[in-house]
Amino acid sequence: MENNYYKRVWLRLIGVFSLLITVPVAILVLVTTNSLRDAAIEKVEISLGRLIEHKKDVITLYLKEKEDLLAMMVGMYPISYLGRQENLNTLFMAVNKTGSIVDLHVIDSSGKQLAYVGPYAQSLVGKSYHDAQWFQDVLIKGSHVSDVFLGFRKIPHFVVAVSDPLKTYVLRATINSEQFNKLLLSTQVGPHGDTFIVNRDGTLQTPSRAGLSELGNEDRLLLEHHEGTAIFQREEDVFVRGDDKVVDDSGGTSISTREESIVATRWVKDGQWCLFVKALIKDSLGPFHQVRNNIIMVIIATSVVFFAIAVLLINYFLKRIEGEDLRRTELGHQMVQMEKMATVGRLAAGIAHEINNPLQMITSQAEWIGELLPEEEPGKVKNLDEYLKAIAQIKQHVRRAGTITHRLLGFSRKISAEKENVRINELIEETISFVEKEAGYNNISIVRTYAEDLPGIMTDGPQLQQVFLNLINNAIDEVGQGGIIEIRTEVQDNKLIAEFADNGRGIKAENLKRIFDPFFTTKDPGKGTGLGLYISYDIVKKLGGTISVANRNSGGAVFSIVLPLTKPGSGR
């Protein structure tokens, strides 16, 4: 079934196109979103790097500020002044407007406390710092900042100490690191991010926003391996040094991107503290997701549109191809039919040639007998009448056979197909007059609908009349008693149309194609030669027209003859 074939082709084409569109689109979407994600993550990394740098600067500034404050005091007041308790009190009140300084200590170079302002006064009486590490450090380096510890009332503190340039005494202050913590916590790293500082041992110096009490294993690893400016990528649970990639110009920051989080680390306070800034990837990728979703929607929408266009095009072209194929098949059929007709025509003509000569002999000899018989004595020849009758029959049949062969060979009394000005309506009327009597006997009515002012055309009248006669005779034979034959003429699209219709049984579908074939007849043998329509077809074709047949909706068959409107040179 041809329909199935085209359906299959259509399905295949649609399938291929679907693949052609969805596969690249899918790849495109994947690649784009991955690239976008990587770009977004890189952005986060960079911004984290900047953030941590900024924080480092802030922290460094803060600590420096405190150091400078103490250094200024040491520079301004000699030990004799500072060593006196009441002076230290005054100084303490002056510098502690913000309450960030918890206490002030003055200690001489041997480690003995000279003066103290602060809440620990009782517990520090008589204490000597001579052996304390930090004390040694101060005397050597000139300043010292300690780690954070939980001090008075469990408030986090750290200590800043400076010595005078002559190393004769040390001024020490305990700083309330809450303000310090606030600086850190103001970092914007998303709802699940974290910012904190740890010392070299990994002990938290500032509270972790995420509530960590100590450094996790991964972070500890980071701590140990952080050197210089390397970027670490997580690969199979082992931190591997990746490509050397400088995150920012100042160096010193390490960015580690894990599956779910990015961690930036930075040493501050001369490598004693490590600043950690953590951001959860999914928090930072909000805008990325927005963009990604937009892109995906656009890509999908576009592909849907293109797919729809493709489907429309496929449908259109497939229909065209189907039409072309059908036309070609039909043309093929027509060619075959024409070939058939031509072959049969040639065959028929060839046979006719051969038959005419024997026919002539039959009739000549029969006539001869007929001519000589009467010369016999009637008494002597018993069956004279019979002989004469038989001879008459022979001649009749030869005539009949001759008609067939002559018609086959296209012979008509008028040899030359002369073109003359013919008025079709009148020609048809004349033709009808030949059969009026016969039609009348059978109560057959012939209804004419002639177009008025039907122009005369240059054609072969007698041959055309032969065609009309053939059609009318066929109609009469078909309708029988009380039938109706309708004849119509009109001009349409610059062509002359003559239609001959009957209200008989119509023509069977399978015969419609063969009705113009030579020797095709539906009449009983002996009643029709099957040549009438074949010759009519031939005549009409030679006159430059077409003849066709169809079954009418109202019943019966209608033969349509279409002739070109070739006007006579000199109008009538």
Next chain:
Amino acid sequence: MREFNVLVVDDEQEFRDITIKRLEKRGLKVQGAESGEKALQILEHSYTDVVLLDVKMPGLDGIETLRRIRSMKPLVEVVLLTGHASVDSGIEGMKLGAFDYLMKPIELEPLLEKLADAFEKKRLHQDKIEQAQIKKNMSKPA
């Protein structure tokens, strides 16, 4: 029925024989030729009024024979008779001056009629020539 001379040209002997027989019974003087060449020979030496000529013959075909007859004996009328008919050869024959074109099978009566008509045409033509001749002679001084 006037008596006139007919030459039957056809390669089929049986047809020639029966046709000659029958035409002679009707009082015509008839000769036969089996080919175009033979026909031309007879025409040269015998007096013929009408030629009954078959179109399709081996050797010199009918149309060529017709051409030569018309050039050799322009007054002789030729009636073409054939079983191998086509409209085209009929038209060609008429163009070349054949009197008419008949198809086999044909019965004797219509054939006779046609031959008689052809002869009539020849006779009238010949009469006219004679008349012209007489007039010409009369205008000359004796």
